[in-house]
Amino acid sequence: MSPPLRILIITAAFGEGHNSAARNLALALDAAGAITQVSDPCVLGAPRLTALVNGAYRYVTNHFPQVWATIYRSTDRCDLSKQQSFPVNLAETALEELVRDFKPDAIVSTYPLYPYFLSRMRQQVPRPPVFVVVTDSIEINAAWLRGKCDRWLVTDPYTRDVMIRAGLPPEKIMDTGFPVNPAFSMLSPLGDDISCDPFRVLYFPTAKVSLVCGHGKALLDASPKVQLTIALGRNVRQLYHHARELKDSYPGRVRLIGWTRRVPQLLNGHHLVVGKAGGATVHEAIAARCPMLIHHLVPGQEEGNLRLLETLGAGRLADSPAALGSAVTDLLADQAAGWRGMKNALTRHHRNAGAITAARLILTHTQDHPAAP
Numbered sequence: 549m550s551p552p553l554r555i556l557i558i559t560a561a562f563g564e565g566h567n568s569a570a571r572n573l574a575l576a577l578d579a580a581g582a583i584t585q586v587s588d589p590c591v592l593g594a595p596r597l598t599a600l601v602n603g604a605y606r607y608v609t610n611h612f613p614q615v616w617a618t619i620y621r622s623t624d625r626c627d628l629s630k631q632q633s634f635p636v637n638l639a640e641t642a643l644e645e646l647v648r649d650f651k652p653d654a655i656v657s658t659y660p661l662y663p664y665f666l667s668r669m670r671q672q673v674p675r676p677p678v679f680v681v682v683t684d685s686i687e688i689n690a691a692w693l694r695g696k697c698d699r700w701l702v703t704d705p706y707t708r709d710v711m712i713r714a715g716l717p718p719e720k721i722m723d724t725g726f727p728v729n730p731a732f733s734m735l736s737p738l739g740d741d742i743s744c745d746p747f748r749v750l751y752f753p754t755a756k757v758s759l760v761c762g763h764g765k766a767l768l769d770a771s772p773k774v775q776l777t778i779a780l781g782r783n784v785r786q787l788y789h790h791a792r793e794l795k796d797s798y799p800g801r802v803r804l805i806g807w808t809r810r811v812p813q814l815l816n817g818h819h820l821v822v823g824k825a826g827g828a829t830v831h832e833a834i835a836a837r838c839p840m841l842i843h844h845l846v847p848g849q850e851e852g853n854l855r856l857l858e859t860l861g862a863g864r865l866a867d868s869p870a871a872l873g874s875a876v877t878d879l880l881a882d883q884a885a886g887w888r889g890m891k892n893a894l895t896r897h898h899r900n901a902g903a904i905t906a907a908r909l910i911l912t913h914t915q916d917h918p919a920a921p
Contacts, residue, residue: 652912656678703902
């Protein structure tokens, strides 16, 4: 028997989508018999600076999204193949050490910067096949497009069309779906014929304390049928007191949970999810066939995620308490006809096994195209 393939998955802490895709791909590849390693070259090369930049990224995207939009769009014009700086060099050196130590048969990048590093180090190390997992949808920054790789793995056919129109070879762009947790493929979503009384809403708040009660009240006041689950996540310390006040004001209708690994089960057990337009959350909602309302949108990469939901007919923007309340009222009108229409759209799209599909493609291609000397 041939030895198991060694797959190096490289990610970055700047946005949960990159890390989520990396973790889920590792789960699927491990289940298929590969040996995987998930690493963040930025953390390895410059841990303190990466933590500082990541904290600033989260703060700016939550509180000053238009500032981030300006920064994001400026990177669209950068030639990253020529970018050199001390922090970049540290991350690039860390990646080169990873490749030399782990000796991968293939490299999978869920962050757009790393293919440029790999291109510059090809003279020093053998070049295994490189796969780029594009974690954005439809609105694709040029950074994803200009790095060299063997295959781009994308979230949906609309994104594939955008990249083809940008000049990439169609045969190298594979529509695998976002690499959601393989557990999604084994769970049963709520059917479109199920009762909407109660109407279970899963709410992922941002760190903005002022919005938790406003959003929660709007959702609960939209209909007495609404039962609200608030997933506080990493913001539990900032938000718990305010969320508890909401729970006390609506006895028996609000459930609070902290950080959890059971997001697939939660999404499959709720009628509706309300959250920000991050790639991981949007595609997990799609995988669970759970219609989505977007309460926070970071201009730039997240605009495409909203466009995907709108194109599918599976979600919409509701970025104020009034808009959230109105949207829920609309979804529940006429025996929940609007909600059932969204459920039907997600059933037709049927994407709940992106990590498994991507893992199969990566392993098959790697077996057929071993590392070049």
